[in-house]
Amino acid sequence: KRFSIEGRIYPAILPVENTQVTGRVLLGITDSELDLLDKVEDVEYERSTVNVSLIDTLKKMQAYTYVWVDKNDPRLDGEWNFEDWKRLHMNDLLKITTVFMEEIEGMGSKSRMDISESFFQQKAEE
Template sequence: MQHCFTYGSLMCEDIMSAVTGARSRFVAASLDGYRRQPVRGQAYPGMVPATEACVPGVLYLDLPASAWLRLDRFEGEEYERRQVVVRLQDGRTETAWTYVFRPGYAARLVDGEWEFERFLRTGKARFTAQYVDSDALEGDGPA
């Protein structure tokens, strides 16, 4: 059982549980030393190392082993799983896995900050139809 820090579409509990096939407890968290940016033509973001930056997100606690293969497949080749230390709202820290955008795909990132609230308003329905309600869970999907 290990924790997973999410910062994009997987912050939505319904999407996360559809992808992982499991429901997990979750708490708000943030990750220092990274930034999240929009991916060109997509509703989801990519996260890359960035000094002096911080990414807000959701920490899913104690994911079952069966969730990780599903997450790896869903994230696809654009992302690599990396272990990080996240900060909880009460100041405590936890070690977790997260998915970082691979440097080889950096040209797909758009300048600026990806906004979760905008995703909820304008991108979630399209994202869900494209990657969650389709066969994408069996193949490669995005973060």
């Protein structure tokens, strides 16, 4: 199930019996791209293998997803809504991701969490 997280602009996925999460399956991801995704997801998430069913072909396969590490996190706050996220948070997440990618390309050491916290601190000061 996908949850909103209080104080975060991205969702958490947790395994919940008899629920499913709709998403996209990216094929042909290289090891270096997967490593980059691991860095983007940072320490809050753990890459896990899940069984998926493709809607368009009904084909079943295994894929990686990023599961929220702390299943007892008190900040988990109800079901996440994609349309609300798109309207309220998508632009901020794109900005944070752009800065993070520039940090990686420049061989910097800031984590995605560091950049995210800095971004929102600056935004609050404006």
